Amino acid sequence: MPLPMPSSVDATVDLLRHGSYVADRSLATSLYLALKLGRPLFLEGEAGVGKTEIAKVLSETLGRKLVRLQCYEGLDVASAVYEWNYARQMLEIRLAEASGDTDRSTLAKDIFSEEFLIRRPLLQALEPDVGGAPVLLIDELDRTDEPFEAYLLEVLSDFQISIPELGTVRAEQPPIVIITSNRTREIHDALKRRCFYHWVDYPKxxxxxxxxxxxxxxxxxxxxxxxxxxxxxxxxxxxxxxxxxxxxxxxxxxxxxxxxxxxxxxxxxxxxxxxxxxxxxxxxxxxxxxxxxxxxxxxxxxxxxx
Missing domain, CATH: 1.10.8 (Helicase, Ruva Protein; domain 3)
Structure with missing residues (x-):
């Protein structure tokens, strides 16, 4: 059964324990403040210390959908945000030509509608959900390139994405954002300033x-x-x-x-x-x-x- 959002640091500790996650108080405090104030939580630490698991536990205990963006070198907008279903668009064009419907403006409007849009994780995270705003996990951000990091900064600033053919998609309720990094490279200060930060160390x-x-x-x-x-x-x-x-x-x-x-x-x-x-x-x-x-x-x- 989903639990309510925690109302205190102690409640945050209990929420994590309900998902079998044993957190120290400083981590629970950072998470509580991020949830309470609607800020992304940026977690850095060595691989395997439990950063990713926090997002999974939040999704499970709060009953929210988990949207995971696994980062890698060369990650671009088409893979992270959205792309058009070009195969279906080409088929629609062929069908229009076969039926004699060659009105370019009408055809362009038809093939650049939402039914031809493939939603990737960042766009999915901005869409409303019956269970509440989803948990957006941006995993291993340090593996991406700086241009994508700059794009992500824009998304996290206003929780909106511009699609030239459709307009701007805005989140009715911002997602719960957990960003992780194994610190294989430094993340730009501008992005860190948008987040609350916590270093996840090896436990005692x-x-x-x-x-x-x-x-x-x-x-x-x-x-x-x-x-x-x-x-x-x-x-x-x-x-x-x-x-x-x-x-x-x-x-x-x-x-x-x-x-x-x-x-x-x-x-x-x-x-x-x-x-x-x-x-x-x-x-x-x-x-x-x-x-x-x-x-x-x-x-x-x-x-x-x-």
Whole structure:
């Protein structure tokens, strides 16, 4: 059942927890203010720390449609905003010619009507919806080019899009906008000024255990704590790509599928590919280094003897 918009920071924390998302208070505060004041929320951080998941949880808990724009190099207006259905337009022209209807002005008006318009994510997000304004996720904005970033700045300023053949489309109610970036390049200050900003960092051990418990409640707590402790140790190593929360959850699922009750050197070496995504990193950790880290984890997580 959809929940109402949160009325406080505490209510925002509860809203996210309802979607099994464990957020620290500073993130919940940024999200609450963005929702309350109708501003986009710009989230930066390493890949896999849970930025994209916030938009998904908001869509689920608020009962709003999720409109996702996955960014990539070369993304243009035709892919992000709208384009005309050229195949259907050509067919309409052929049919008009066959029937002898060759009035150019009438034909141009007919083929540039809404039935020939293909709506892409940004345009979809401005259209009214019975469930309320949608959640617009603009994912990995840092992968796009600067010209598209400049176009997006214009859209987010007034929540409107101009289509020369049809006019201006304005949002009756602005969408809830979540923008994410992995910071592979800097986003222009002008766009950041339109948003509230929050850096999503790797969680501390206690909160990461909470995240694992919220998402995977069937996993034994002792194993969850051991997994998180090992991942926290890995993040202190000089690796090409540190594991994020997404990798922690993947590894936990994998170990649970294998019916592991505790971490061992053998199971770590066999399953590192679910946690680390580069062969150089795997080779560096496998074997003696994994054994050393596991030994430190066992010392830290072993119950005190009374």
């Amino acid at each position: 051990a206690e909160r990461e255990v909470e995240i694992v418990r919220a998402r995977l409640p069937d996993v034994e707590r002792a194993l969850s704590e051991q997994i998180v402790a090992f991942v926290q140790k890995l993040r202190q190593q000089d690796l090409f790509k540190l594991p994020g929360v997404a990798e922690t959850l993947d590894w936990t699922r994998a170990l649970n599928t294998l019916d592991c009750m505790e971490l061992t050197n053998e199971v770590i070496n066999d399953t590192l590919g679910t946690l680390l995504k580069y062969q150089d990193d795997i080779q560096r950790i496998q074997g003696s280094e994994a054994a050393r880290l596991l030994s430190e984890v066992n010392l830290a997580t072993r119950p005190a003897v009374r």
